[in-house]
Amino acid sequence: MFLKFYNLREQPFGTTPNPRFLYPSVVHREALASLICGIESNLGFAALVAEPGMGKTTLLFHVLTRLKNSARTAFLFETQCSSQSLLRYLLAELCVPTTDPDPVVLHEKFKQVLCEESRMGRRVVVIIDEAQNLDAKVLETVRLLSDFETPEAKLLHIILVGQPQFAKQLGCPKMSQLLQRIPMMNFLRPLEPREVTEYVDHRLRVAGYSGPQLFTTSALERIVELSNGVPRKINRICFNALSLGCALATKQIERSQIDEVGTDLDLGLLLNNVKASHPVSVGAAVSIPDVPPKAGETPTAGIGQVGNVTRTPETIGRVVATTEDARRIQRCMFP
Incomplete structure (x- = not known):
């Protein structure tokens, strides 16, 4: 393991969406501010759209961290389900026991939770990930959930999170009622070249690194080229580069090592090389x-x-x- 070799306290380029490692790029700061503002303003709905690997989940976990003392929250990952199953998942995430599958009973239990939290001055925030997988009927159920309200405020705030095809779904005529209820639509884009360098340095510092520049300028430029500014790709490249650097006992990662890692991660190229070299x-x-x-x-x-x-x-x-x-x-x- 390279942690000891590079004097790191923890894994800087892991695959888990740890909110402590969130890099505050311009677009991530804007999305975070928009989501928090929507919740505090009781707007009821918000949406976050991005390609895979852009840091959506890390950003959302950061939102949940910000809300832990002021809201009751639920994060739903399972979206290939029926309306009834969605309600049961939602109640389970809110730690509400239920064995009755009757939709009327499920709705009533959910309403009770909303009213209890409202009396205590707390919000209920539900994040639904991979929203592009939701069936049209389930999306209609989600829309109807937003009807829980008082004359003063919405009792529920829903953040719909999905890939670009979700934005296309919302643009369909049959989704017009749902789209009209979403006042804030946020999009994440890849990091700029300068931000890639800052992203790598940020994650290293959070992980405890305090030494000289670990990746050479040329190596960082190559990371920009290979990753196209996608955080998940940056993490994969840097993880493998540090593993290789540790194996070679090099204290600084050079461009040549990034090139080798790039080849390692191109499985199609490797298989072609195997085919060319051997029968x-x-x-x-x-x-x-x-x-x-x-x-x-x-x-x-x-x-x-x-x-x-x-x-x-x-x-x-x-x-x-x-x-x-x-x-x-x-x-x-x-x-």
């Missing part, structure tokens, strides 16, 4: 020349082939680690 076929599976099996194992011809061999780093390593490119495949699949 193997690349199709539904990668066929590798025969490798003597261990005692008790069933011989296998390639990655992903069904058999009695368990798909583990060890068994894949024995099958494919016949060339440098194949070793890179193994490192990419099991970082």
Whole structure:
């Protein structure tokens, strides 16, 4: 592990959406301010739209952190469901026990929660992720939930979060009633080149790094090129670069190491290289020349082939680690 080698307190480029690592880019600050303003103004609805990997979930977890003392919150990830299931998921997230599947009962329980929180001066905020997967009937249920209100304020604030196709769905005529209720539509874009450099430095500092510049300027420029400013891609590149740097015992990450990582992460290129270097076929599976099996194992011809061999780093390593490119495949699949 490279944490000790680079004097890091924790993983700076992990895959979990830790709100402490949120980098305040211009577009993320604007979206955060808009979402908080919408909640505090009791607008009822807001939407956040972005391509995968832009940091939506990290931003939303930051919103939840900001609200922990002033609101009761629910974060729904399961969106491929019926209206009834959505209500049950929602009540479960709000820690409301329910065994009755009757929609009327579910609505009444939810209304009770809203009224109780309102009497205590607290808001109820529901975040629905992957909203592009919601069926039209479920979206109509979501719209109707926003009808819970008093003469003074909305009792419920809903943040719909989705990929660009969700914005297209909202533009359909049959979604006009829902769209009219969303006063704020926020979009996240990729980071600018300058922001990529600041993003990398920010995450390193949060993780406890206090040494000299860890990535050379040239390496950072290459990260910009390979990632296109997408935070998730930046994290993958930097994680693998630090792993490689630790293996090579280099205290500073150079451009050449970023180039190698870029090749490692391009699985299609690696498979083509394997095909060109060895008499193997690349199709539904990668066929590798025969490798003597261990005692008790069933011989296998390639990655992903069904058999009695368990798909583990060890068994894949024995099958494919016949060339440098194949070793890179193994490192990419099991970082």
